[in-house]
Amino acid sequence: MREALIRNGRLHLLDGIEPMDVRESGRESADDAISNATPTKEAADRASSRTPERSGPPRPLGVVMAAATVLCLAAAFLHVLLVFLYVAPPNTISQRYSSQIYGWVEPLFQQNWKLFAPNPESVNRQILARTMQTAPDGTEQVSDWFDLTAVDASAIEHNLFPSHTAQNMLRVAWSNYLDWHGSDDRSHSQRALMMKEYLRNIAVDRVAAQRHSTFEAIQLQVITRPIAASAAADSAERTARPPIDTRYLPWWKAGAHEN
Amino acid sequence: MKTEQTPFVPTSPGRQAPRVTDNVKEWLRHQFGALHTALIEQPISLYAASVLRIGYGLLYLAFLLREFPHRDEIWGPDSPWTPALATQFFDLTGWFSILTLSDSRLYFEGCYALAVVTCALFMLGWRSRAVSVVFAIVVVSFHARALFMTDGGDNLMRLMAVYLCLTACGRRWSLDARRNRLRASTVYCASRSAGLGAPDLWCQLGAARRSLITVVHNCGMFVIAAQICIVYGAAGLYKVQGGLWGSGTALHYVVNLDLFQPWPMLSHMVDSQQMLVAVVGYLTVLLQVGFPFILFSRLKYVFVTMLFGMHLGIGVLLGMPVFAGAMIVADAVFLPDRFYRFLGRTWRRTFSRAALRRKGTTARTETPLVPARSTG
Numbered sequence: 001m002r003e004a005l006i007r008n009g010r011l012h013l014l015d016g017i018e019p020m021d022v023r024e025s026g027r028e029s030a031d032d033a034i035s036n037a038t039p040t041k042e043a044a045d046r047a048s049s050r051t052p053e054r055s056g057p058p059r060p061l062g063v064v065m066a067a068a069t070v071l072c073l074a075a076a077f078l079h080v081l082l083v084f085l086y087v088a089p090p091n092t093i094s095q096r097y098s099s100q101i102y103g104w105v106e107p108l109f110q111q112n113w114k115l116f117a118p119n120p121e122s123v124n125r126q127i128l129a130r131t132m133q134t135a136p137d138g139t140e141q142v143s144d145w146f147d148l149t150a151v152d153a154s155a156i157e158h159n160l161f162p163s164h165t166a167q168n169m170l171r172v173a174w175s176n177y178l179d180w181h182g183s184d185d186r187s188h189s190q191r192a193l194m195m196k197e198y199l200r201n202i203a204v205d206r207v208a209a210q211r212h213s214t215f216e217a218i219q220l221q222v223i224t225r226p227i228a229a230s231a232a233a234d235s236a237e238r239t240a241r242p243p244i245d246t247r248y249l250p251w252w253k254a255g256a257h258e259n
Numbered sequence: 260m261k262t263e264q265t266p267f268v269p270t271s272p273g274r275q276a277p278r279v280t281d282n283v284k285e286w287l288r289h290q291f292g293a294l295h296t297a298l299i300e301q302p303i304s305l306y307a308a309s310v311l312r313i314g315y316g317l318l319y320l321a322f323l324l325r326e327f328p329h330r331d332e333i334w335g336p337d338s339p340w341t342p343a344l345a346t347q348f349f350d351l352t353g354w355f356s357i358l359t360l361s362d363s364r365l366y367f368e369g370c371y372a373l374a375v376v377t378c379a380l381f382m383l384g385w386r387s388r389a390v391s392v393v394f395a396i397v398v399v400s401f402h403a404r405a406l407f408m409t410d411g412g413d414n415l416m417r418l419m420a421v422y423l424c425l426t427a428c429g430r431r432w433s434l435d436a437r438r439n440r441l442r443a444s445t446v447y448c449a450s451r452s453a454g455l456g457a458p459d460l461w462c463q464l465g466a467a468r469r470s471l472i473t474v475v476h477n478c479g480m481f482v483i484a485a486q487i488c489i490v491y492g493a494a495g496l497y498k499v500q501g502g503l504w505g506s507g508t509a510l511h512y513v514v515n516l517d518l519f520q521p522w523p524m525l526s527h528m529v530d531s532q533q534m535l536v537a538v539v540g541y542l543t544v545l546l547q548v549g550f551p552f553i554l555f556s557r558l559k560y561v562f563v564t565m566l567f568g569m570h571l572g573i574g575v576l577l578g579m580p581v582f583a584g585a586m587i588v589a590d591a592v593f594l595p596d597r598f599y600r601f602l603g604r605t606w607r608r609t610f611s612r613a614a615l616r617r618k619g620t621t622a623r624t625e626t627p628l629v630p631a632r633s634t635g
Contacts, residue, residue, distance in 0.1 A: 065467055065471065068471055068474065076481050079482055080485040080486070083485075087489055088493075106352070107403070109418060109421070113489075113494045113497070115411050116509065117498040118497050118498060119503045119504070119509065120510075120512045120516075122512040124515075156520070157520070157521060158522065160521070161325050161578075164326065164333060164405070164408045165329045165408070167410075167518050167578065167579075169333075169339075173339075173407060191351070194344055198339055204339075227512050229508070230511035230536070237508065
């Protein structure tokens with residue numbers, strides 16, 4: 001503790017305080033500290049080696065400072081450790097302490113750095129929508145397919161600063177829908193329901209903005225096109241390319257957003 | 260912790276203690292001294308912290324202004340991710356956003372305006388500490404409201420905005436610094452303690468406050484640096500597990516993604532260079548994996564320069580300027596203060612030279628002003 005006091009004294013001075021001030025109160029507290037602790041020579045040497053006749057703030061303040069320093073350091077290291085375990089692949093340690101890790105890191109420090117990893121996505125997804133409207137005579141009229149992805153792609157082309165609405169919105173909404181539904185279009189969880197509603201809202205908004213006509217239901221079609229293997233790829237990589245996949249989602253009622 | 264223990268080590272004071280323990284103790288003391296200096300006495304990398312402040316303030320401002328036409332679609336009450344969905348999601352996950360406190364359009368426009376003003380003030384370094392907290396709240400709020408529209412760049416900016424609250428990021432290149440310089444150094448205890456005894460304690464509290472700020476700043480900078488290492492380490496090590504990165508063809512797939520192809524001609528040109536694709540792919544992985552390990556060597560300048568080029572490439576080729584900018588600003592943390600001082604000097608020199616040229620020969624008498632300014 002004594003060291004902390006003396007060091008605080010040093011820093012105290014370096015921080016631009018007039019030596020005159022500190023000397024008076026400082027000496028008292030140094031004497032105090034020295035008389036309380038056992039060996040005196042070292043302390044004196046240490047103090048004199050840098051700043052003779054000077055020493056730190058009163059004891060309680062020094063204690064508080066030392067404690068605060070230790071606390072800050074510990075918190076910083078602990079935070080880095082928890083973030084590391086959160087990011088690292090699941091392992092013995094992170095499984096044992098998972099509640100602590102998730103409790104601290106999520107939501108504020110949530111992160112994911114699988115950027116184009118372990119493999120970059122090697123498919124392009126084209127999402128199209130069509131709408132249905134019941135005519136006055138009772139027949140169902142279905143519109144042509146409207147290419148939502150093409151709109152995004154054309155908004156990105158020749159743009160130095162593409163908007164998140166073009167680059168991320170539909171793409172991330174679909175990948176989240178896929179994560180929570182898999183190949184089954186029934187929503188089995190609250191999250192799945194939310195993702196479905198989000199995807200539907202995006203499609204409804206975009207078609208409505210484009211067509212200015214009312215409709216009762218909307219259906220999405222998702223075409224997954226694998227990117228052709230590079231000419232440099234080996235035969236294994238080339239044969240591993242999946243075929244084109246076309247998926248039709250069920251018709252969804254196209255109500256206004258439930259705000 | 261150990262500082263508390265050293266004095267109580269029961270060696271007989273001075274005389275016949277074994278030399279080894281003395282040496283060890285001396286060494287330890289020296290180390291603790293150094294650690295202590297590094298930790299409490301000197302705020303580290305003040306310039307780098309300011310570069311982060313300016314960089315992320317500017318970047319988020321640019322992002323907000325760029326999305327101005329889409330602001331309602333992304334964060335507003337009419338977003339497809341409706342306020343109802345957002346609040347429901349917040350209840351599930353613990354996120355928070357000031358944007359969902361009200362569905363009113365007026366409130367949203369107010370928040371957007373607040374965000375723009377906050378970014379500008381943060382960038383300029385006006386009342387940096389207070390504004391940094393507001394900036395963090397703004398960034399977290401806007402991030403959380405549009406969580407399903409974010410990418411790695413937004414994630415990094417959110418983390419850094421939170422960490423920057425801990426740092427003294429307004430000490431350099433800021434309005435705060437300018438104000439302090441103008442006010443000169445007359446405020447300290449010297450004037451206060453002229454006659455009375457009581458201000459002494461006041462002084463010590465002030466000093467304690469300053470050293471606490473320094474400790475928190477240093478810890479904050481450590482967390483920022485460690486976070487960036489985690490980003491690179493994770494991104495690199497995850498890639499190592501991927502077969503396409505191993506075969507050197509990963510970038511072929513990246514440049515062929517429709518939504519990451521703002522300049523199709525350029526993308527196809529890159530794609531046609533198979534060797535280049537393989538070399539850059541391998542280099543990316545090596546740079547990322549290696550980054551945390553070369554930080555304490557001179558090699559880091561090479562790495563930072565190459566990463567700068569890499570991110571510039573990502574920004575242009577893949578159309579991800581926010582992500583690229585966020586990464587470039589993050590890398591800037593690892594450049595030393597003397598580099599930034601050099602930049603500052605160069606800037607001032609060219610700036611004053613330009614001013615001279617503008618004013619013509621009469622300005623030559625004003626040259627003494629320049630060194631005076633540079634001392635600040």
